[in-house]
Amino acid sequence: xxxxxxxxxxxxxxxxxxxxxxxxxxxxxxxxxxxxxxxxxxxxxxxxxxxxxxxxxxxxxxxxxxxxxxxxxxxxxxxxxxxxxxxxxxxxxxxxxxxxxxxxxxxxxxxxxxxxxxxxxxxxxxxxxxxxxxxxxxxxxxxxxxxxxxxxxxxxxxxxxxxxxxxxxxxxxxxxxxxxxxx
Numbered sequence: 001x002x003x004x005x006x007x008x009x010x011x012x013x014x015x016x017x018x019x020x021x022x023x024x025x026x027x028x029x030x031x032x033x034x035x036x037x038x039x040x041x042x043x044x045x046x047x048x049x050x051x052x053x054x055x056x057x058x059x060x061x062x063x064x065x066x067x068x069x070x071x072x073x074x075x076x077x078x079x080x081x082x083x084x085x086x087x088x089x090x091x092x093x094x095x096x097x098x099x100x101x102x103x104x105x106x107x108x109x110x111x112x113x114x115x116x117x118x119x120x121x122x123x124x125x126x127x128x129x130x131x132x133x134x135x136x137x138x139x140x141x142x143x144x145x146x147x148x149x150x151x152x153x154x155x156x157x158x159x160x161x162x163x164x165x166x167x168x169x170x171x172x173x174x175x176x177x178x179x180x181x182x183x
Contacts, residue, residue: 039161042067042154043143047101047134050112055134057099057156064096064182065156066175069136069147071103072114076169077151081129082120083172087179088131089122094183095158100129101136103150108135157182 042065047055057065068084070077084098102111115133119126141147144154148167155164155178164178 039157039163042156042160042162045140045143047099047136047140049132049134050108050115055099055132058160060097060099060156061160062095062158064091064158064179066096066098066179067101067144067154067156068098069101069103069141069144069150069152071150072110073104074150080151080170082122082127083170083175085120085122085127085130087175091179091183096179096183098131100131100133101140102133103136103141103147107137111135155179155182 042057045057047057049055057067066084066087068080070081084100087096088098104110111133115129119128121127144162145165151169153166153170153175154162157163163182166175
């Protein structure tokens, strides 16, 4: 009997926590979108890629960059990855790139095999993630102002200013408009 009560209490606590986190990260079921009144400079950060090489955000100055914080275990992240692949295909030649910042606790050990294995349907064809995958952590996320949920995406202008932050699943059409406004 005690086990049943413990399991029931645990489930109730998880449901309550899920509701609280959802309300903190969304407003009316929509992702939180913050557009800066005055775009702020993007942070000076150095990531590691899956080969262990340093990658700085400054390397991408002159391009429009969508920094996407995600994780292999994140359901909404998996929903938006095909859109990010499409954005990279469509806008890459015009000076745009997605930087996928994996926030998995196990880092490269979890991320690299997942990235190599996973395929996403793009226009009826299987495709891999076609943009740089970088390894993130809480300290790097703090430099961007902190991450309260995954996915979180930040749009950086060509001149290196953070112009938009989206917490939660991006709206495809809104993101298209935001990217095109910066190109």
